Amino acid sequence: MYARGMTVRKIQGLLLGQYATQVSLDFFSSVTDGVMAEITARWSPPLKPIHSVVFFDALRVKICEDTDVRHKVIYLALSMLPDGSCDILGQS
Template structure:
């Protein structure tokens, strides 16, 4: 959500709605700052040629883009290599 430009306050509202848990915008910023480097490393790692199992999921979120609200998809893809 952070990478898509969702405001930290909106992320806090989402967490409250979905998980009944309060989290401050400052805490969300701290968490995203901490994991951002690892996310970039994961995005830039070399991939295997073939994965025996692939799981695909998609979630839709409302995001503000240039002053209007749009629905955007976030795709989660997990490839599992059973060797090694």
């Protein structure tokens, strides 16, 4: 929710209204710090010093799991280097 632009206070209100769960603002900081640590750990190739253009995109696909068809999203981060070559920075 935070990544999609909701403020911490709106998320806090939503959790209280929907799930009757009270969370502190410090909780959000600890979760964000944990996620950022995970993201930086997943960057296997070190970034080059210059990326002229960086594209972020998402591809929606339908995947069959057992008897259900589920909608999944594949996120991509692509970059173009000054020499015109492209790099895949990450995917999930």
